[in-house]
Amino acid sequence: MKIAFTIIISFLIFNTSFSQNKxxxxxxxxxxxxxxxxxxxxxxxxxxxxxxxxxxxxxxxxxxxxxxxxxxxxxxxxxxxxxxxxxxxxxxxxxxxxxxxxxxxxxxxxxxxxxxxxxxxxEGTAFPQFSFKDLDGNLVTNESMKGKIIVIKCWYIHCTPCIREFPQVNKLVSAYKDRKDIIFISLAEDSAEQLKTFLARKPLLYSVIPDMKVYMNESLQLNSFPTHFIINKEGMIAKVLPNFESLEVALVKESKL
Structure with a gap:
């Protein structure tokens, strides 16, 4: 009995230690x-x-x-x-x-x-209603985006971290260029004129929506930039992310659903 008891105790100690080490x-x-x-x-x-x-x-x-x-x-x-x-x-x-x-x-x-x-x-809530026109005059609404994954970047011209990740997010757009069900949109605080001048020097492959400061402050209640959203095909917020690194990982997961 003593031997059996000793074996049981040793087994429990080993398992507890193994569980902690895991x-x-x-x-x-x-x-x-x-x-x-x-x-x-x-x-x-x-x-x-x-x-x-x-x-x-x-x-x-x-x-x-x-x-x-x-x-x-x-x-x-x-x-x-x-x-x-x-x-x-x-x-x-x-x-x-x-x-x-x-x-x-x-x-x-x-x-x-x-x-x-x-x-x-x-996350898990409906993205607020929207009806935007991008810099090229294209209308973007909740209805027109139904059945698509929408990747949204929120930023402004004088946000250094926002601009620093331009090369990375541009590569992301290129990586998904054959996925017609994934759309990349950016909401910017700045005016159309300011954005056109700025983007001529630093291109962004997203569709760019100007004059979004009020919408981002009131509808999205953002207080840090950049902020990225991934909206699923049902119009629900799948992820809210603070940087490109997290966006890249989350989009891989969402794109496979």
């Missing part, structure tokens, strides 16, 4: 990463993609919903760290922000969490 260790030291704002910011921007699908863990490694995770980031005192895993698998865990941590880190995380939470809550 989650992986933090890819950076949660304490060290909090000591310097610049170092943390680089890590956050490159490694924490809150618009993607990910497994969320609380401070004791209990799995929680994405909504709860984002709410904790927006309103709590936590820093998100990615656990080591395969390249295309995302596991994020919450760690307590230490008392001596730069207050700018907490403030920035709260803002990032708020934006990500707001974007997440928009």
């Amino acid at each position: 989650l992986g260790n933090p890819e950076v030291d949660p304490i060290q990463i909090q000591k310097n704002y610049e170092q943390w910011s680089v890590y956050q921007n490159k490694k924490i993609m809150l618009s993607r699908d990910f497994k969320a863990l609380d401070v004791v490694s209990k799995e929680i919903s994405k909504e709860t995770f984002l709410d904790q980031l927006a309103n709590g005192n936590f820093i998100p760290i990615r656990l080591k895993s395969e390249a295309d698998i995302y596991v994020y865990k919450l760690f307590k922000i230490l008392p001596k941590t730069d207050t700018s880190i907490k403030a920035t995380i709260n803002q990032i969490g708020f934006d990500a939470y707001k974007n997440y809550k928009m």
Whole structure:
């Protein structure tokens, strides 16, 4: 009996240890990463993609919903760290922000969490009604876009991150040029005249809609740029994304549905 009991205990310990190891260790030291704002910011921007699908863990490694995770980031005192895993698998865990941590880190995380939470809550809802004319005079409406996947980039001329990703989003348009069911539209705050002058120097392969500041502020309630939307064929918001890297991944997934 003693031998059997010992074997059972050893098996349970092994399984528990194996289960913990499967989650992986933090890819950076949660304490060290909090000591310097610049170092943390680089890590956050490159490694924490809150618009993607990910497994969320609380401070004791209990799995929680994405909504709860984002709410904790927006309103709590936590820093998100990615656990080591395969390249295309995302596991994020919450760690307590230490008392001596730069207050700018907490403030920035709260803002990032708020934006990500707001974007997440928009997913699965109907995209607001629209009737736009692009720079070429083409009319674009909810009705005319039925049965198509719509990729929308929201931006303005003086938004440096918006312009920086032009080459990447242009490549994305070219990659899907044979998909007649995928349409690329951009909403810009600027006037038609300003846009025509600007785009003559920096081309954008999207269909460009001018004078969209009020629509983006009031109907979409945007407060950060660029923001990308993927609208599914039923007119529902499939994804709201803050950068090209997340857009590229999400569009691959949506295009296969």
